[in-house]
Amino acid sequence: xxxxxxxxxxxxxxxxxxxxxxxxxxxxxxxxxxxxxxxxxxxxxxxxxxxxxxxxxxxxxxxxxxxxxxxxxxxxxxxxxxxxxxxxxxxxxxxxxxxxxxxxxxxxxxxxxxxxxxxxxxxxxxxxxxxxxxxxxxxxxxxxxxxxxxxxxxxxxxxxxxxxxxxxxxxxxxxxxxxxxxxxxxxxxxxxxxxxxxxxxxxxxxxxxxxxxxxxxxxxxxxxxxxxxxxxxxxxxxxxxxxxxxxxx
Amino acid sequence: xxxxxxxxxxxxxxxxxxxxxxxxxxxxxxxxxxxxxxxxxxxxxxxxxxxxxxxxxxxxxxxxxxxxxxxxxxxxxxxxxxxxxxxxxxxxxxxxxxxxxxxxxxxxxxxxxxxxxxxxxxxxxxxxxxxxxxxxxxxxxxxxxxxxxxxxxxxxxxxxxxxxxxxxxxxxxxxxxxxxxxxxxxxxxxxxxxxxxxxxxxxxxxxxxxxxxxxxxxxxxxxxxxxxxxxxxxxxxxxxxxxxxxxxxxxxxxxxxxxxxxxxxxxxxxxxxxxxxxxxxxxxxxxxxxxxxxxxxxxxxxxxxxxxxxxxxxxxxxxxxxxxxxxxxxxxxxxxxxxxxxxxxxxxxxxxxxxxxxxxxxxxxxxxxxxxxxxxxxxxxxxxxxxxxxxxxxxxxxxxxxxxxxxxxxxxxxxxxxxxxxxxxxxxxxxxxxxxxxxxxxxxxxxxxxxxxxxxxxxxxxxxxxx
Numbered sequence: 001x002x003x004x005x006x007x008x009x010x011x012x013x014x015x016x017x018x019x020x021x022x023x024x025x026x027x028x029x030x031x032x033x034x035x036x037x038x039x040x041x042x043x044x045x046x047x048x049x050x051x052x053x054x055x056x057x058x059x060x061x062x063x064x065x066x067x068x069x070x071x072x073x074x075x076x077x078x079x080x081x082x083x084x085x086x087x088x089x090x091x092x093x094x095x096x097x098x099x100x101x102x103x104x105x106x107x108x109x110x111x112x113x114x115x116x117x118x119x120x121x122x123x124x125x126x127x128x129x130x131x132x133x134x135x136x137x138x139x140x141x142x143x144x145x146x147x148x149x150x151x152x153x154x155x156x157x158x159x160x161x162x163x164x165x166x167x168x169x170x171x172x173x174x175x176x177x178x179x180x181x182x183x184x185x186x187x188x189x190x191x192x193x194x195x196x197x198x199x200x201x202x203x204x205x206x207x208x209x210x211x212x213x214x215x216x217x218x219x220x221x222x223x224x225x226x227x228x229x230x231x232x233x234x235x236x237x238x239x240x241x242x243x244x245x246x247x248x249x
Numbered sequence: 250x251x252x253x254x255x256x257x258x259x260x261x262x263x264x265x266x267x268x269x270x271x272x273x274x275x276x277x278x279x280x281x282x283x284x285x286x287x288x289x290x291x292x293x294x295x296x297x298x299x300x301x302x303x304x305x306x307x308x309x310x311x312x313x314x315x316x317x318x319x320x321x322x323x324x325x326x327x328x329x330x331x332x333x334x335x336x337x338x339x340x341x342x343x344x345x346x347x348x349x350x351x352x353x354x355x356x357x358x359x360x361x362x363x364x365x366x367x368x369x370x371x372x373x374x375x376x377x378x379x380x381x382x383x384x385x386x387x388x389x390x391x392x393x394x395x396x397x398x399x400x401x402x403x404x405x406x407x408x409x410x411x412x413x414x415x416x417x418x419x420x421x422x423x424x425x426x427x428x429x430x431x432x433x434x435x436x437x438x439x440x441x442x443x444x445x446x447x448x449x450x451x452x453x454x455x456x457x458x459x460x461x462x463x464x465x466x467x468x469x470x471x472x473x474x475x476x477x478x479x480x481x482x483x484x485x486x487x488x489x490x491x492x493x494x495x496x497x498x499x500x501x502x503x504x505x506x507x508x509x510x511x512x513x514x515x516x517x518x519x520x521x522x523x524x525x526x527x528x529x530x531x532x533x534x535x536x537x538x539x540x541x542x543x544x545x546x547x548x549x550x551x552x553x554x555x556x557x558x559x560x561x562x563x564x565x566x567x568x569x570x571x572x573x574x575x576x577x578x579x580x581x582x583x584x585x586x587x588x589x590x591x592x593x594x595x596x597x598x599x600x601x602x603x604x605x606x607x608x609x610x611x612x613x614x615x616x617x618x619x620x621x622x623x624x625x626x627x628x629x630x631x632x633x634x635x636x637x638x639x640x641x642x643x644x645x646x647x648x649x650x651x652x653x654x655x656x657x658x659x660x661x662x663x664x665x666x667x668x669x670x671x672x673x674x675x676x677x678x679x680x681x682x683x684x685x686x687x688x689x690x691x692x693x694x695x696x697x698x699x700x701x702x703x704x705x706x707x708x709x710x711x712x713x714x715x716x
Contacts, residue, residue, distance in 0.1 A: 158416060160416045160418070160421055161421065162308075162418070162421060162422065166421050166422045166423055167421070167423060168421070169416070169417065169420045169421035171415075171416040171417065173414075174413075174414045177414045179414075179415065179416065180315070182311060182334060183333070183334060183335040184307070184311060184334050184335075185418075185421075
């Protein structure tokens with residue numbers, strides 16, 4: 001079973017399509033979308049539509065904090081993101097809003113667990129950026145979970161933790177290089193953001209997990225961010241949301 | 250041994266028939282084994298497992314299984330199989346012929362200078378090769394190096410190694426100073442595992458030992474003693490063996506600099522210098538005849554206290570990118586002036602962007618143009634060509650020690666360029682495109698063969714064509 005994990009699409013249709021195309025070419029069996037379908041970008045309708053189609057074909061789809069803000073309460077977000085959440089709510093149809101509202105916080109697949117932020121209090125959307133937060137997430141997962149995969153932090157990292165007298169350590173993966181998820185440790189992947197990477201590399205980020213071979217491969221996929229930026233400006237959304245795509249910030 | 254403590258001899262695991270146990274180390278058992286798909290006898294390493302085994306041993310075994318299969322080169326034993334850690338863990342690799350350097354030092358003692366140069370260059374080449382494959386060994390010592398009968402060095406035991414594309418399990422375990430205490434670099438003692446120049450420090454200790462039979466910092470074991478190498482100046486090797494040339498001491502002491510930035514930019518450059526000892530920039534290091542005094546040591550201690558180069562970083566840095574070895578192939582006597590100028594411009598651009606790079610200028614006298622110079626003997630021809638090369642390079646205004654000239658008489662120019670590039674770990678070849686003269690076919694085939702078969706990047710230079 002080979003799964004493409006995509007997260008933090010943030011209404012960026014061009015990046016989403018580029019990553020989906022790449023994953024299909026790799027011959028994946030299924031998709032899992034780890035939340036934040038919307039927010040920041042100008043294409044919420046097309047992105048939600050595409051994700052609903054994936055779900056109808058068997059894909060797992062999770063709730064992210066931006067999706068929650070759109071269907072429930074935008075006040076949890078930063079001021080700039082709040083404005084886009086309100087705008088997004090006006091764009092989506094009642095069916096699409098109902099779809100977002102029904103998304104779950106976590107999902108299991110064999111020895112792996114999917115979540116948007118952290119396995120520790122999934123609905124609080126903790127950011128796994130420090131060793132102690134990674135540790136909390138790993139400790140909160142059921143014992144038989146060897147891999148937790150999440151989005152939310154917009155930077156691809158693979159935390160590894162042996163549980164002995166150690167701290168989880170972050171590994172910065174190279175695009176296209178497979179890493180064995182050995183059974184001697186537990187792994188916490190933040191797979192990066194499809195639609196708004198923030199590690200200085202503007203290419204969209206996603207990962208493929210091979211559950212049979214116990215292997216994860218991260219990928220960086222370039223896309224035409226100038227088109228995306230143009231759409232954001234044309235929709236009258238904050239200009240920084242357009243600018244940052246070229247910078248990967 | 251399997252998990253129940255029984256010997257594996259006589260058993261079959263994943264198609265490997267296990268023979269006698271050849272050695273039992275602190276962390277692993279070594280068995281001879283065979284496999285129907287391979288016609289030679291192989292080695293199977295099986296880790297000692299159990300709650301009373303040190304954690305470092307298991308992490309080392311995992312690291313070895315992670316890193317070594319990714320090294321497909323003559324400088325590391327080829328891996329034939331890896332057994333899952335949650336079933337029967339093992340790693341099967343080729344049995345490398347030859348003797349370890351530890352064995353050589355033990356039987357021969359201090360080596361003659363020509364052996365030092367040959368083996369020293371071979372070690373530096375092996376280290377540079379793994380560094381280019383993004384691996385840092387971090388446990389370089391005579392016991393972990395085999396001198397292959399072909400003259401190259403094979404590195405053993407990648408249990409402490411760092412691969413830039415694999416998670417670093419020792420970093421996770423927060424272990425500092427893993428490796429062999431008398432050989433490891435000061436930054437390793439502080440926990441840094443990201444710098445290929447750490448292997449260069451261990452190369453320096455090894456060279457020192459091969460040259461003098463002694464260790465530059467003695468047999469230190471305790472943590473406080475080990476930390477002394479952050480600031481202590483090593484004993485100059487010439488104080489122990491005065492007939493060693495000053496350049497050799499210069500190389501050893503520069504490898505042993507406490508601050509990685511003060512060492513050579515790459516092991517490839519160390520190998521290059523072993524072949525061009527007249528290019529070594531001699532500093533006061535070469536003259537030292539006794540260990541540094543108290544005040545100098547104190548000053549070094551103060552300087553090294555907060556050196557950022559020694560701090561822990563998880564991402565491997567790659568000084569190789571800053572210090573490429575560049576080869577320009579030209580014929581200063583027959584190439585036309587426009588091409589020579591175009592080659593000079595391309596070389597200048599490359600050398601300006603990488604100020605630490607080295608340039609080898611190579612000219613091949615093929616038998617056809619050797620005949621044009623009837624009456625000259627071989628050494629006169631070579632001398633004329635060297636002079637012409639020097640003239641060609643003079644306007645590049647490169648420091649003497651960054652530049653070397655090589656002339657060969659050879660019928661197969663492409664083959665000579667390729668083998669020189671491979672032997673010297675050249676990172677970039679610059680050569681001229683074919684041009685309009687009656688030797689066009691020969692030149693074109695040299696160019697196409699170099700372009701298609703080189704192991705590194707090739708820049709093909711052509712002057713602007715005026716229609």
